Amino acid sequence: MNDIEIRPAHEADFESMWSIFSAHIAAGETYTFSSATTREAAHQYWLGAGVHAFVATSSGGRVLGMYRLVPNQPGRGHHVANASFMVNPAAQGxxxxxxxxxxxxxxxxxxxxxxxxxxxxxxxxxxxxxLWKKLGFAITGTLPKAFRHKRLGYVDAYVMYQLLQDPDHWPTADE
Structure with missing residues (x-):
């Protein structure tokens, strides 16, 4: 695992990213995207304006996984990040x-x-x-039957949250 590099995603990575994205969407088990999601929509999601995307690559340059980092909300919610992750099914575990x-x-x-x-x-x-619990996240809410799982039908979804800094040391909120 030491030979893995995590770096900003580039346009040249998108073919591999699209392949990983497509595999997850086709499985219908973890993401809300429709199986009809276009390549262009996926490109915008992963590499669009304001998105900070990163890929994990093997020593040979193969994309093993990716994540995107964005503000969870605009304006007064902009201090909270949101992220999405996908790992190549062949590299899971x-x-x-x-x-x-x-x-x-x-x-x-x-x-x-x-x-x-x-x-x-x-x-x-x-x-x-x-994984998210191991990295310090807690389940802060349950959305009953919010996800239509391809095999299992309607299942719950969770909201998970983590403070990244002690709130006592957060900057003063401004207009």
């Missing part, structure tokens, strides 16, 4: 998600975010829930 998660939390702090929120973690995605 090798610690790529953990490495991406650690990198993302560090990057969020460097970008000045004070907290991070995941708006929609599918309750049946136990590997992700275990």
């Amino acid at each position: 090798a610690g790529i998600g953990y490495r991406l998660g650690e990198h993302c939390l560090d990057q969020a702090r460097r970008n000045g975010f004070l907290a991070m929120q995941f708006n929609y973690v599918v309750s049946t995605n136990t590997a992700a829930i275990r």
Whole structure:
């Protein structure tokens, strides 16, 4: 796992990113995107304006996973980050998600975010829930039957949250 590099995503990475994205969407188990999501929509989601996207690559340059980091809300919610992660199905279980998660939390702090929120973690995605808890997130809300799982039908989704800095040391809110 030491031969993995995490770096900003480039346009040249998109073909691999699209392949990973397509595999997750086709599975219908973890993301709300429709199977009809276009390549252009996926490109905008991962590499659009205001998106900070990163990829984990092997020593040979193969994209193993990716994440995107954005503000969770505009304006008065802009201090809270949001992120989305996908790991190549062939690379799952090798610690790529953990490495991406650690990198993302560090990057969020460097970008000045004070907290991070995941708006929609599918309750049946136990590997992700275990990972996020290991990285310091807590489930702060349950959205009953909010996700239409491809195999299991309607299942819950969770909101997960983590403070990135002690609120006693947050900057004074301004207009």
